[in-house]
Amino acid sequence: MQETFKSGFVAILGRPNVGKSSIMNRLVGEKVAIVSDKAQTTRMKALGVCHREDCQIVFVDTPGIHRPRTKLGEFMVKAATDAKDGVDAIMVVVDASFIGKGDVEVMQSVRGERCPKFLVINKTDLVTPEQLMPRLQELDVSGFDQVVSVSARKGTNMDVLFELLKNALPEGPEYFPEDMVTDQPERVLIAEIVREKALRNLRDEIPHGVGVEILAITPLSDNLTEIHLNIYCEKPSHKSVIIGKQGSMIRLIGEQARMDIEKLLGKKVLLKTWVKVREDWRNRKEDLRTLGYEEDT
Ligand SMILES: Nc1nc2c(ncn2[C@@H]2O[C@H](COP(=O)(O)OP(=O)(O)OP(=O)(O)O)[C@@H](O)[C@H]2O)c(=O)[nH]1
Ligand SMILES: [Mg+2]
Structure with a gap:
């Protein structure tokens, strides 16, 4: 007997981090x-499928979702708030170790939506049940169908969350073919990997001003691809930090990125990286477009 096939879109909303x-x-x-x-x-x-x-x-x-201070920030918050339109379920994620006003605002913003809504308390590995309980009791969870505590880092309760989501979805088609796990094109995935390594290795305000532009992806042979890219930053002083002493930081970022990109493409990769200053690019429409931060048409 064929069981019914369920499918649908689930938006994941919440404060940064x-x-x-x-x-x-x-x-x-x-x-x-x-x-x-x-x-x-x-x-x-x-999308992740x-x-x-x-x-x-x-x-x-x-x-x-945060209070934007740049045009990039405005684009980001709009992308987040628009994402709840037309989905089949919504998850609002909060951090168990700190639940504040920003979280309450995100919860409030989805309360009026008609689809099933889940409040996901993540990072439960950072708190004891005794610490978490009073925080949850203070929280107004009205309008939410379920509250689930998980730890994405440890994998705790993820199966419970999955089952709840599945049960909330309607019967539906396979929207994407089996080999497709994201809607993001290869070029974007590569830029994101480089940005991740920059975020992980840089500190203070520098990471927020980093943008990655892929200039060319050129297969040199069956198992070797050359990728040219620009890393943008906002100030000459940031450029020196990103390059590092005798190029040590940019080498580290490039090396970590190369390993992940090789896994993604299944081939060897040569990365050619330039670091460039573009002052205030997060507020310039043209630069935002170059880096792919523009509204869907
Ligand atoms: N201890 C702990 N850390 C976690 C858990 N889940 C995520 N993190 C860490 O929290 C940080 C933020 O995780 P992300 O998944 O990037 O958070 P996000 O909500 O997507 O953040 P933005 O994209 O900036 O909005 C990372 O350092 C994660 O490793 C968890 O369950 N426990
Ligand atoms: Mg994120």
Whole structure:
């Protein structure tokens, strides 16, 4: 007997850095979105597709909702708030170790949506149940269908969350073919890998002003591809930090990125990287477009 096949889109919303992309990666079972300990890692809406025998769940990862201070920030917050339109379910993710006003605002912003809504308390590995309980009791969870505690890092309760989501979805088609785990093109995935390594290795305000532009992807042979790219930053002083002493930082970022890109493409990769200053690029429309941060048409 054929069981019914369930499918649908699930938006993942929340403040920056609560673990939205980590949760999506866990549920998809592959790393489709970059992750870092810096807030505002995700800059664009991106899909992650989980394929199972009896269902297909399409996760919509979004940038963290914050008060924007640049045009890039405005683009990011709009991408996040728009993502809840037309989905079949919504997850609001909060960080168990700190639940604040920003979280309450995100929860409030989805309360009026008619689809099933889940509040996901992530990073439970950082707190004891005794610490978490009073925080949850203070929280107004009205309008939410379920509250689930998970740890994306440890993998705790992810199966429970998955089952709840699956049960909330309607009967539906396979939206994407089985070999497709994300809607992001190769060029974007490569740029994101480089940005992840920059985010992980740089500090203070520098990571927020980093943008990566892929200039060319040129196959040199069956198992070797050359990739030319620019890393943008906002100040000459940031450029010196990104390059590092005798090029040590840019070599480290390039080396870490190369290994991940080789896994992605399944071939050897030569990275040719330039670091360039583009002052205030996060507020310039033309630069935002070059880097792919423009609204869907
Ligand atoms: N301890 C702990 N850390 C976690 C957990 N989930 C995610 N993290 C860490 O939290 C940080 C942020 O994770 P992301 O997945 O990038 O968070 P995000 O919500 O997508 O962040 P933005 O894209 O900036 O909005 C990273 O350092 C993760 O490794 C968890 O369950 N426990
Ligand atoms: Mg993210």
